[in-house]
Amino acid sequence: MAAFLTGAPRDPERERFRADALHGLRQAQKTLPCKYFYDAEGSKLFDQICTLPEYYVTRTEFAILERHAAEFPLADTVIEFGCGYGAKTPLLFDAFCRTRRTLTFVPVDISKRALEETARHLPHTYPGITIRAIRAEFDRACALIPREPSLVLFLGSNVGNLDHAESVRFLSALRGHQVLVSFDMQKDHGLLHAAYNDAQGVTAEFNLNLLARINRELGGNFDLAQWKHLSFYNAAAGRIEMHLVSQGAQAVRVLDETHLFEAGERIHTENSYKFSEEQIGAIAAESGFRVEKRWTDEQDWFSVVLLS
Numbered sequence: 001m002a003a004f005l006t007g008a009p010r011d012p013e014r015e016r017f018r019a020d021a022l023h024g025l026r027q028a029q030k031t032l033p034c035k036y037f038y039d040a041e042g043s044k045l046f047d048q049i050c051t052l053p054e055y056y057v058t059r060t061e062f063a064i065l066e067r068h069a070a071e072f073p074l075a076d077t078v079i080e081f082g083c084g085y086g087a088k089t090p091l092l093f094d095a096f097c098r099t100r101r102t103l104t105f106v107p108v109d110i111s112k113r114a115l116e117e118t119a120r121h122l123p124h125t126y127p128g129i130t131i132r133a134i135r136a137e138f139d140r141a142c143a144l145i146p147r148e149p150s151l152v153l154f155l156g157s158n159v160g161n162l163d164h165a166e167s168v169r170f171l172s173a174l175r176g177h178q179v180l181v182s183f184d185m186q187k188d189h190g191l192l193h194a195a196y197n198d199a200q201g202v203t204a205e206f207n208l209n210l211l212a213r214i215n216r217e218l219g220g221n222f223d224l225a226q227w228k229h230l231s232f233y234n235a236a237a238g239r240i241e242m243h244l245v246s247q248g249a250q251a252v253r254v255l256d257e258t259h260l261f262e263a264g265e266r267i268h269t270e271n272s273y274k275f276s277e278e279q280i281g282a283i284a285a286e287s288g289f290r291v292e293k294r295w296t297d298e299q300d301w302f303s304v305v306l307l308s
């Protein structure tokens, strides 16, 4: 808290990070929200994850989008939650722009850099595009997106990082639009385990970066050598869980608080839900949508679903 007594202007993002991190570390089961993985360093590591041989998610989704882009509905306005660096964009916009001269694109992301790059590059390739970027967390952004019926993209299996109630709340706020959302499907547990425990250790580095980020931004003194990445499939909950495990009894300072950890104690950092077709139908119905169409790959590992 000392950092806020200097008279320096408050940075709302840092304050939210501080409040959420300290709240999570004060719980009996310590947690840190996975949305804080994505600072500049974490985003770079995530880009690497997307190219790992074990992480089938990105390439399977790409193949589905590439094969079926021409079948997706057209709209005057396309809103994309979590646009990232727009890697999927050409696949979709080539199809969207083939039959229309103008299109309004509303990219939504918390990363300023991702939005700036999208706004800089897209109009060169697609001159008829107007960009209205929104920099906000997804929940907040729902109140800021255009009201006219649009096509909303929620891809990258991002829905998997929400629990059931959160996905229903998020999708309910999009009623009135058509939503193209991607779901990672339940599959062989060995494949899932490998995807989140890659041989090169990039996922471990991505997980540990959360502690490094606390050190960088919140004056923490986590000793990264004292923490290990743990990831496993929780079959009862139908999700991959990621944790950080304390390698010994230790005290860690974050701002002016000290947090005590026992040997083997875990910080729960992420859930990544895997879905069945029935679960997708249930989430759609509870959010006030129906599943208009589901596109999948040959092995049914991944689904891109149109909700209307």
Ligand code: AVI
Binding pocket: 049, 057, 156, 157, 158, 159, 160, 161, 196, 203, 270, 271, 272
């Ligand atoms: C962004 N999200 C869908 C990824 C996932 O698979 O849950 C994040 C990730 N965590 C570890 N590897 C990738």
